[in-house]
Amino acid sequence: MREESLPNAAAADTRPLRIAVAMLTLVPGGMGGGETYARGLLRGLASRRDIAATTYVSKAGAGFSGRIPEVVCPEISGGGSSxxxxxxxxxxLIRRKALLTRMEGNDVFHVPFAVNVPVPRRSMPSVQTLCDVQHRDLPHLFSRVERLYRRVFYERAARKADAVVTISRFAKQTIVDHLKIDADKVFIAPLAVDADEFTPNTGERENFIFYPARGWAHKNHATLFAAMRILQSEQPDLRLVLTGGGLERLTDVxxxxxxxGLVPFAELLELYRRAKCLVFPSLYEGFGLPPLEAMASGCPVASSTAGSLPEVCGDxxxxxxxxxxxxxxxxxMDAIARTAELQAxxxxxxKKFTWESCAEAHEVAYRYAVSCHAQPDI
Structure with missing residues (x-):
């Protein structure tokens, strides 16, 4: 698959491309990896001289955007409940005209959370981020209503967008296969970790393994529990620590x-630093940030072979x-035995994953959307 890089003509353009980043469905503190992606992307975009991004957030999202100019849209209160x-x-939908009027003057409309709020005007080039199509690959894990919602809001927006951004080669291939979208308009922008936030520990580690994940079915806690029952007889002093939302739904622990359950970020960092090993048994990942966060902390990783995880973890x-x-x-047990090797x-x-590279791939997608949108229909 092609590498995302800026064409010479785009690099020579002296006027910054003005991007409306519509984040009206953002719920700070309640969106997991999606929130990490948005925060890292904005940090990367802020450092790109050829991009002038402005975010549009609900009242609940106010103050999220860091160094990026932010417009709070009072029409939408925001919040995490259904x-x-x-x-x-x-x-x-009701206030679409007012919201779009506020976004006038930009060159590209980008929605990083899959659902277009508001739906952009056809006259403005649009880019949608679609992290995965898990509802297509693992439909049995979604209710009929959830599958319908994703098909209406995620898939329709992706097909109409001038460019689609996704987060791994695996995710791109599944989007192309399931949605029949032209591969040329799907751009890969791998996620990253801010290594400065993680302090590596290459010394003694405590006798527990760590799994940070919400209690969703594809996170595969049940099979991990079966593995822990095996280890209970073979390594009776080794424990498993779980963090994440929705874990109260887990049974037969x-x-x-x-x-x-949910823990502050500072405690999460300490768990990475102290754990003997990170275990990541997920059945499906469009990317999968915890293995990289563990690596940045000096924590050896044992990971599933599912989805994008082989390309994220490498060797x-x-x-x-x-x-x-x-x-x-x-x-x-193999990861624990190979701690020094896996740490190195x-x-x-x-180091292969940076927010600067993620932002550069987005700029390529933005400029592609502008160039495609400018072409007359045949």
Whole structure:
């Protein structure tokens, strides 16, 4: 697949490209990896001299944008509940004209959270971020209503957009295969970690393994629990620590598992620093940031082979079949045994992913959208 790089003509353009980054569905503190992506992207865009981005946020998202100019749209209150999310969609439809008027003067409309709020004018080039099509690959994990919602809001927006941004080669291929979108208009912008936020520990580590993930079905906690029952007899002092939202829904939790739920970021950093190993048994990932965060912390990684994880982890992790409890247990013990080797490889792997590179790939997509939009229909 093609590498995303700026064409010479684009690089020679002296006028910054003005980007309206519509983040009206942003709920700070409640969007996991999507929020990390948005924050990192804005940091990267702020450093690009050929981009002049402005964010448009709800009242709930005020103050999120860092060094990027921010416009708060008072029409939309925002919020994380289902009622508040539906209200944001309805308000975006009803107040579409006022919202779009506020965005006039920009060259490109970009929505980083899959759902277009508001729906952009056809006269403005548009870019949509679509991180994955998990509802197509694992439909049994979604209700009928959830599948319908994604097909209406995610897929329709992607097909209408002038360019689509996604986060891995795996995600691009599944988008092209399932949605029949021209591969030339799908751009890969891998996520990253801010290495400065993570302090690596190459010394002694405590006798627990760590899994930070929400309690969603594809995060595969049940099979991990089966692996922990195997380890309970083989390594009785080794424990598993879980963090993330929605973990209260988990059932049949083994005795050697500690469920912490949501924790402050500072505590998350300490868990990465202290853990014997990060285990990541996910059945599906469009990208998967925790393995890179662990590597930046000097924490060896045992990861699933599912989705994008092989391209994210490279040779810096022990890879295992996420459907086999025995394979997960063996992967954990192998990663612990190879700590020094995996630490060295992990530090190198993390350097391959930067928010600056992510922002550059977005700029390529923005300029592609402008050039395609300018072409007359045949």
């Amino acid at each position: 009622k508040e999310r539906i209200l944001a969609l309805v308000t975006g 083994p005795e050697n598992v500690d469920v912490k 810096a992790a022990v890879m295992f079949d996420p459907n086999s409890p025995r394979a997960i247990a063996d992967g954990i 490889k992990g530090f190198l792997q993390v």
